[in-house]
Amino acid sequence: MSDVLRKKHEEMETAYEIMESLEAMFGAPFEKARLDAVRAFMNDKMKKGSSVKAHVFNMIDHFHDAELNGTRIDEATQVGIILESLSLDFHEFVNNFVMNKKKSNLTELMNDLQNFESTNKRRG
Numbered sequence: 001m002s003d004v005l006r007k008k009h010e011e012m013e014t015a016y017e018i019m020e021s022l023e024a025m026f027g028a029p030f031e032k033a034r035l036d037a038v039r040a041f042m043n044d045k046m047k048k049g050s051s052v053k054a055h056v057f058n059m060i061d062h063f064h065d066a067e068l069n070g071t072r073i074d075e076a077t078q079v080g081i082i083l084e085s086l087s088l089d090f091h092e093f094v095n096n097f098v099m100n101k102k103k104s105n106l107t108e109l110m111n112d113l114q115n116f117e118s119t120n121k122r123r124g
Contacts (some may be wrong), residue, residue, distance in 0.1 A: 015068050023070075037066040046087040052113045056082060060106065079109050090116065 009018045023031070029053050041062035046055040064075055073081075083094050093116045096102075105113065 006039050010109060016070060019068065019070055034066070034069040034071055037062065037069045038071055041081060041085075046090075048087045050087070050113060052086070052090070052117045053110065055085070056106070056110050056113065059085060075105055076103070078106060079104055082106075082109060086113075087118065092116075 009021060012018050012021065041059055044055075044059060044062060046052070059078075064077055066073065083097060086094060090113065093113065097104075097112075
């Protein structure tokens, strides 16, 4: 970052404030980055047989990138997006989650998904 930009942004406390300032200065690249970040988590689908832990961490990375680019997504919506992105191996889990109106944060969801995955591997 040039000294001029560094000086202009040194008083800002969050990455979001800096990104807003950069958007005001440079415009379109910020909007494209925001849209690319949202597109990343919307298009990421878990592949059959892959690790649920790796998939959830990947989705959390997408959410983090989106937030850094100005998109705020509440945790309940993040959980819903992750449930929608799971492979068909987790169809039973998703149905039970929805039918029981379960509420989870991301950590609880990750633990429940890993338990479901390991149980299903033992069943064959």
